[in-house]
Amino acid sequence: xxELTHFVGGRHVRGAxxxxxxxxxxxxxxxxxxxxxxSRIEVEAAxxxxxxxxxxxxxxxxxxxxxxxxxxxxxxxxxxxALAKLLSMEHGKTxxxxxxxxxxxxxxxxxxxxxxxxxxGEFSTGAGTGIDVYSMRQPLGVVAGITPxxxxxxxxxxxxxxxxxxxxxxxxxxxxRDPSVPLHLAGLFLEAGLPPGIFxxxxxxKEAVDAILTDPRIKAVGFxxxxxxxxxxxxxxxxxxxxxxxxxxxxxxxxxxxxxDLDMTADALIxxxxxxxxxxxxxxxxxxxxxxxxxxxxxxxxxxxxxxLRVGHSTDPKADFGPLVNGESLQRVKSYVELGVREGANLVxxxxxxxxxxxxxxxFMGGCLFxxxxxxMRIYKEEIFGPVLSVVRADSIEEALKLxxxxxxxxxxxxxxxxxxxxxxxxxxxxTGMVGINIPIPVPIAYxxxxxxxxxxxxxxxxxxxxxxxxxxxxxxxxxxxPLGEKEAASFxxxxxx
Numbered sequence: 001x002x003e004l005t006h007f008v009g010g011r012h013v014r015g016a017x018x019x020x021x022x023x024x025x026x027x028x029x030x031x032x033x034x035x036x037x038x039s040r041i042e043v044e045a046a047x048x049x050x051x052x053x054x055x056x057x058x059x060x061x062x063x064x065x066x067x068x069x070x071x072x073x074x075x076x077x078x079x080x081x082a083l084a085k086l087l088s089m090e091h092g093k094t095x096x097x098x099x100x101x102x103x104x105x106x107x108x109x110x111x112x113x114x115x116x117x118x119x120x121g122e123f124s125t126g127a128g129t130g131i132d133v134y135s136m137r138q139p140l141g142v143v144a145g146i147t148p149x150x151x152x153x154x155x156x157x158x159x160x161x162x163x164x165x166x167x168x169x170x171x172x173x174x175x176x177r178d179p180s181v182p183l184h185l186a187g188l189f190l191e192a193g194l195p196p197g198i199f200x201x202x203x204x205x206k207e208a209v210d211a212i213l214t215d216p217r218i219k220a221v222g223f224x225x226x227x228x229x230x231x232x233x234x235x236x237x238x239x240x241x242x243x244x245x246x247x248x249x250x251x252x253x254x255x256x257x258x259x260x261d262l263d264m265t266a267d268a269l270i271x272x273x274x275x276x277x278x279x280x281x282x283x284x285x286x287x288x289x290x291x292x293x294x295x296x297x298x299x300x301x302x303x304x305x306x307x308x309l310r311v312g313h314s315t316d317p318k319a320d321f322g323p324l325v326n327g328e329s330l331q332r333v334k335s336y337v338e339l340g341v342r343e344g345a346n347l348v349x350x351x352x353x354x355x356x357x358x359x360x361x362x363x364f365m366g367g368c369l370f371x372x373x374x375x376x377m378r379i380y381k382e383e384i385f386g387p388v389l390s391v392v393r394a395d396s397i398e399e400a401l402k403l404x405x406x407x408x409x410x411x412x413x414x415x416x417x418x419x420x421x422x423x424x425x426x427x428x429x430x431x432t433g434m435v436g437i438n439i440p441i442p443v444p445i446a447y448x449x450x451x452x453x454x455x456x457x458x459x460x461x462x463x464x465x466x467x468x469x470x471x472x473x474x475x476x477x478x479x480x481x482x483p484l485g486e487k488e489a490a491s492f493x494x495x496x497x498x
Contacts, residue, residue: 010196029361053197105157139167250411272440333386411452
């Protein structure tokens with residue numbers, strides 16, 4: 001059986017802990033490889049290697065660092081098909097969706113090419129008599145990212161690219177469920193000219209995570225995953241004096257107004273809810289039609305679309321989505337569907353018994369559609385993270401607005417309408433971090449920032465965009481005066497601008 005490695009100091013390193021985790025082929029349900037789970041000693045060795053490499057990388061001027069990213073973008077595009085296949089075979093995404101995963105991460109690498117401009121400080125000449133004041137942004141040192149299984153290319157690149165461009169060294173602890181893409185990206189960084197030790201991949205579980213969180217050489221930690229773990233990582237990192245940006249669960253709503261184009265809405269909704277088997281933190285899992293007439297009309301369009309979804313092997317070009325990532329995820333999603341039935345929701349489409357001929361042991365499940373879900377139900381309150389869509393009917397826009405605003409999570413929301421004033425007011429009032437208007441998945445482009453509110457996000461700064469530059473640098477402010485030769489008496493008064 002294939003044994004994967006860590007990537008430390010510019011080379012592949014075999015695991016030394018003698019602990020491994022199985023990596024499945026979700027299409028067949030069979031174990032395809034084993035990934036080593038690093039011990040604390042192995043993590044500390046990787047951090048030491050990164051700390052040794054970081055000062056010389058930080059000393060490179062930003063333009064030279066930018067050139068590494070120019071080459072890296074070229075190499076990822078060269079290997080795009082291979083990366084997508086690798087991702088698809090470990091995660092279960094369709095090939096076209098896997099390519100989107102890589103490309104969306106690559107957009108942040110492209111953003112990082114602009115690092116010379118993004119690192120420019122401020123300068124004020126003549127702030128006082130003969131006094132100039134200026135600021136500079138400097139790297140933190142060694143930083144880390146702990147990333148989830150559902151975007152094994154995109155989120156590691158979201159974390160690593162701004163950090164490295166700013167002059168930091170980076171320790172990545174990817175998901176042990178699909179670690180091969182991060183390892184491939186590490187090789188491409190090296191080929192692009194990144195010095196050994198600046199980008200490191202250390203596979204592991206809680207032992208590796210706790211080593212990252214408690215080691216004083218790690219200055220900042222980024223995380224994406226479930227809310228309980230996000231809360232734990234944020235609190236633990238803060239207790240050890242680290243910066244942290246931690247993103248947790250989600251329950252993204254789509255509000256459908258009576259004037260919306262329902263065919264366009266249903267088509268947008270079907271992809272946003274069921275793409276990648278619903279294993280997206282920005283998946284639409286709740287649709288809120290306003291008014292019974294709107295709800296009935298939307299259901300009439302949704303039901304045949306959900307029933308006709310094509311579930312297939314992740315490499316099938318005709319498949320709408322593939323399997324879930326592993327058997328544990330499959331059983332968890334099925335248990336939520338069973339819970340929804342017990343809670344009294346109307347299961348309009350039941351995809352639990354789907355099996356793909358020839359791949360009966362794969363982690364496949366068809367789309368499920370619930371109607372008349374109520375806010376007190378657990379299937380509404382909790383993140384299911386699978387191909388399950390819930391319809392919560394609202395009598396008015398005010399009732400629809402309250403649902404995402406009062407939900408525990410505050411990641412994203414969309415509204416579909418032809419009324420600009422309604423959309424404008426909704427956008428201003430809704431209590432979530434990201435909003436889409438006639439856009440089902442409102443993920444911002446790379447030069448804006450991505451982040452949710454409430455239990456969806458912990459920390460003051462978001463991912464990518466200018467927030468990432470702020471997160472991965474510290475600001476030094478210099479007040480400078482060159483004496484003119486006059487002798488001055490000692491002053492015991494605090495300086496002011498008076």
